[in-house]
Amino acid sequence: MSLLSVEGLAKSFGGLQAVADLSFEVGESEILGIIGPNGAGKTTAVNLVSGVIAPSAGRVTLADHDVTGLPPHVLVERGLVRTFQATNVYAAQTVRENLLRGAFRQIYPGLLPALFDTAAARAARAAAERYVDEVMHWLDLAHVADQVASGLPYGFQKVLGMAIGLAARPRLIMLDEPAAGLSAEETDHVRDTIRMVRARGIAVVVIDHNMRFISDLCDRVLVMAQGRELARGLPQEVLRNAAVIEAYLGKRYAQARH
């Protein structure tokens, strides 16, 4: 049984069909890659699934519950978390504070218990603080725990964005271009980190337009173009697909000719 299942998802902005008839499934601790040229609708697809925008049509099922159109904070409670392409950290705060904010769902005991700092509230906070320490340890952020996020190198900030998501203890995390703008070395680090996340039983949906990054990392790949599915399957199969080669290389050749 799959953890996340998306059927016939669609969204149009005015006359523009950003996503049309998109269906895919993600199994427990699976890594699914969504790939496609710029403007293919990848980020819109993540926004639709994670509740940031409401779909025009289609159904999203998470662990056998219909979650279509639920707001992001409810989806976080159900175990689905997503990260953003840019500006995805609290720049003025320390790394630890960033993660504690990500862990809100576990720390927050309700308004009155928080105001009176009840035993339950203290226990929840202590547990979340331990978990946050653990996440920082996995992602190699422990040595910068008390540094302010805006002072960190860009690569660390990208990893921190992922760490904020993981602090919410998700069952599935959707990463929007986690390696965009990173050096080859940093990209390798991000790839290893995602593998480790999966090894801890968390399913991952990762979006990118870098074919190499995705094919090394993912169990299965979904290719999108102009809001629709172009191809899907194992990374090696998809790489050989003629339509995919045309969508990628054809466009680049066309640009080169001008």
Added chain:
Amino acid sequence: MARRRSHYYLIAAAVLLGWPWLTDDKFLHHVAVLICITAIAAASLHLIIRTGHVSLGHAAFMAAGAYVSVLTVMQLRMPWPVGLLAGTGAAALLAAIVGPILLRLTGKYFVLVTFLFGEIVRMALVVTPALTGGANGIFEVPPPWPFLLSNRAYYYFALAFAVFGVGLCARLLTCEYGRAIDAIREGERLAECSGVPVIRVKVTVFVIACALAGMAGSLQAHFIRYVGPESYSIVQSLNLVVMNVIGGMTSLVGALIGTVFMITLPELLRGYVNLQQILFGFILFATMAFLPGGIIELGRRLRGFLRARWAGAA
């Protein structure tokens, strides 16, 4: 460290409780009461500002608290505690009705619409003279209890409410709820995707803050013994914002410093009636120009300077 901090609290308590007996000047006691009451309103506005919204209609909620409290006591012949609860509740109810609509607006749109809301409330008070006394307001409002006719007694009374009101704001900001409030201001979308129910938190904070403003309104009306629409116009709303800005928007202490500054400064300038407004404006302007982070920045700079000196000497 904790012991030193508790010493500071003891000294502060001794000063706040002791100074009224060093002078019989009723006017000083009067100003002190106004500071206590206004501190509640400014601190409650600080709560809203911390969620990332600058409300230009906060005085409207003071008006709701003041009028409902006064009418409950004078028309329904209820004791003052009932009036206080009714006034506070009315302000909270009003906030719970308009909050979910207003708080979906951001930035300048929120500022504009709260300004309009404040004006609507003020106009509603002016055009219903049968109930509210219209533009003249309501005179001869009774004090909560007769013994509170003494300014010194009312000071202790208002101080107790100020400790409660400002203390509630401080607690909200330092507990886990405060972490959510700051997360919303610094990254609303990110907070929502970490499981923070953004609109619910904003509305809850707004309702609590406006209830406190209503409480301050009731305390003020029964102290001045008069309510009128002009006391709760845009000028009062704007003053509350200026208190927050001039004290320092990033901390609750800033709102308190701003309150003391904005209430005492016009009183100190009373000797120069002709120049009062000009001097007041000039001082405000100079403060903002040289201390863009608010008066609280002065303390931070001083601390940094002393630390540097101390490190140099050692």
